[in-house]
Amino acid sequence: xxxxxxxxxxxxxxxxxxxxxxxxxxxxxxxxxxxxxxxxxxxxxxxxxxxxxxxxxxxxxxxxxxxxxxxxxxxxxxxxxxxxxxxxxxxxxxxxxxxxxxxxxxxxxxxxxxxxxxxxxxxxxxxxxxxxxxxxxxxxxxxxxxxxxxxxxxxxxxxxxxxxxxxxxxxxxxxxxxxxxxxxxxxxxxxxxxxxxxxxxxxxxxxx
Numbered sequence: 001x002x003x004x005x006x007x008x009x010x011x012x013x014x015x016x017x018x019x020x021x022x023x024x025x026x027x028x029x030x031x032x033x034x035x036x037x038x039x040x041x042x043x044x045x046x047x048x049x050x051x052x053x054x055x056x057x058x059x060x061x062x063x064x065x066x067x068x069x070x071x072x073x074x075x076x077x078x079x080x081x082x083x084x085x086x087x088x089x090x091x092x093x094x095x096x097x098x099x100x101x102x103x104x105x106x107x108x109x110x111x112x113x114x115x116x117x118x119x120x121x122x123x124x125x126x127x128x129x130x131x132x133x134x135x136x137x138x139x140x141x142x143x144x145x146x147x148x149x150x151x152x153x154x155x156x157x158x159x160x161x162x163x164x165x166x167x168x169x170x171x172x173x174x175x176x177x178x179x180x181x182x183x184x185x186x187x188x189x190x191x192x193x194x195x196x197x198x199x200x201x202x203x204x205x206x207x208x
Contacts, residue, residue, distance in 0.1 A: 054200050055113045061092040070098040087119035108208045115192050115202040123185045124173055128162055137161035140183055158183050173208035
């Protein structure tokens with residue numbers, strides 16, 4: 001049986017304030033433009049969220065050759081608990097050796113057909129320290145005699161010297177996204193967002 005302002009203890013304006021409120025709510029161009037932009041953004045967001053993402057056809061990484069000239073590869077595996085954390089689509093981990101070479105070459109490729117819903121490439125800059133490895137040196141270098149696809153410019157990669165106790169490793173890695181060869185983690189994330197809007201694709205791979 002009490003009024004609204006009594007129930008919620010509201011300080012409601014009197015009738016004398018209604019003419020001023022009518023002026024504030026009167027249609028004007030800036031307000032109309034803002035409302036229109038909000039409506040268009042909401043419709044665009046709804047349309048993007050409900051699009052079926054394009055995933056390109058590809059050959060599984062299990063078909064990657066373990067014999068390359070004199071090189072012979074031994075395939076490894078990632079522990080199940082790490083796979084659950086990485087949420088990748090496909091991967092290959094292999095160790096390649098050749099006669100006369102004392103140390104093998106380690107290859108790791110992690111492929112994601114979609115980098116939405118929490119599944120995305122984990123940069124070694126974040127994963128290695130998480131596994132206890134310390135990054136002692138970090139730089140970017142160009143690889144002599146190596147080019148990306150048909151590009152004229154040499155391939156640029158990240159070079160990271162890491163250590164764990166008495167162990168030391170030299171790691172080279174870069175990112176592959178729809179014909180782009182990227183070394184910067186933040187730029188890779190930006191292109192994922194941009195390509196999801198313009199191409200409806202977020203697939204990519206980490207090559208180490």
